[in-house]
Amino acid sequence: SLLPAELAERNSRLEDIVHEAEGSPFFLEQLARYTLTCEETTKGIKLLEMIDGRLRQQPAGARSFLETLSVAGRPMSPDIIHQASGLEGDEDFLISSLRAAKLLRSVGENDGVEPYHDRIREALASSLKADSVRQIHRRLVQTLLLKGLDDPESLFEHYLGAGEQEQSSRY
Helix, strand or coil, rough: CCCCHHHHHHHHHHHHHHHHHCCHHHHHHHHHHHHCCCCCCCCCCCHHHHHHHHHHHCCCHHHHHHHHHHHHHCCCCHHHHHHHHCCCCCCHHHHHHHHHHCCEEEEECCCCEEECCCHHHHHHHHHHHHHHHHHHHHHHHHHHCCCCCHHHHHHHHHHHHCCCCHHHHHC
């Protein structure tokens, strides 16, 4: 019902969307809406393609912020992710924009954020090269230490992700 009949029938778009949504009503809606805005192609639509398209419409730094959050693998304070992403200035506009685009959501009592859906986190994290992932883990460690946060589990995970086994073993 989200797609015009002629678009749903042409190039088997409906089947592609249903397959890629993997039973999620949220992704079914998001993929259908994205299909309405993208150029016609003969290939099937993919979740990462939709996320990339949505991120191109976001303010500068959105991709870096969401990739850093995806590598973090757990809800974190927006200011930690913002700083670890290498971004400057106030993160409020960026956070609001990502929330409005349903790429980010708030969780917990301490205003942590996480990707809107775990499949968004998985898609972004798996699209990164190993060197980029290690670098993000390093920046997360540096930020956590600079902020004076004593979170042994996070420090362990991020040191390990950065390839620094000796440092990780301390936590």
